[in-house]
Amino acid sequence: MTEDGRGLRHGWTTGACATAATTAAYTALLTGEFPDPVTIDLPHDRHPSFALAREHRDGARATVGIVKDAGDDPDVTHGALVSATVSPGEPGSGVVFRAGEGVGTVTKPGLPLAVGEPAINPMPRQFMTEHVAAVAGRFGGTGDVVVEVSVENGAELARKTWNPRLGILGGLSILGTTGVVVPYSCSSWIDSIRRGIDVARAAGHTHVAGCTGSTSERTVQQLYGLPEDALLDMGDFAGAVLKYLRRHPVPRLTVAGGIGKLAKLAEGHLDLHSGRSQVSFAALAQLVADAGGSAELVAGVRAANTALDALQQSRAxxxxxxxxxAAGARRTAEDVLRGAPVAVDVVVIDRAGTIVGRA
Known part of the structure; x- marks a missing residue:
């Protein structure tokens, strides 16, 4: 909540803005008219409308720009102009994505996109592809288009992110799994975690799960059949979950998340946010060495681009x-619990939600 009692305002991801821009541009390409505002469909029955900040049609190309509104989240891309240019593609090609000015290109392995691909993440690609198909069905198009996404001043904004270190060069990534930016507030989030534990205890639950995100939450729910009020929206605040459970124990805790977040927990970090803790590839390499990994593998993990890259090398x-x-994260959790009567297990997943480690 804000100081005057209002709820924090949600915003829209770059992926949602790119989807809206693509929808409006393709509609104009087929009909000659730009829908303003343009409405899109997002998960969880959300149907936001976006005003067009820029529109232009030049023969067989149409461009739409939309200003990103991140709500009350301190997002570096708040106010950025996200644009999509749509032009006809080769017959049967479907939707082909290109990086325009200010959108990065993947240059290193370990990300959910192949090297050389525009840094437009899988879910925004899915959103745009679905909306292109809907527009094509409505107005008689083929759906074979080239979509070029750009972000004004994106290369400069990207310097304030981890993109350069991850090998995403030339600009920003187009992100978002739900299209919604949830306002980031440490105090309110931690308070929500505590209230979640209180509710679970009051309901008599003997097993709760602290998950870093929606994908790990779905995995744990499927794995253990936990009710919704036993699922804690831990996010990056592993320490908040563990410290509160130390004082208000529940018999069993599952900690679940991606390998990058949980590698940080394994090293002893309790705040898993990328701005306050980083994956130590030297620490991962030491784990590999202690487990008898070859010198070549140890060197590869030490030089890995991401924790997922290190995982893939190790699995190979x-x-x-x-x-x-998972074992390291479990040791950290038990250290923080300090003997509280809480049995801990850890589930590590990949980006698709597949379990890749347990302890």
């Missing part, structure tokens, strides 16, 4: 890095 060599990270 037959070494269970996911299990090793």
């Amino acid at each position: 060599a037959g070494l269970p890095l996911g299990d090793l990270v």
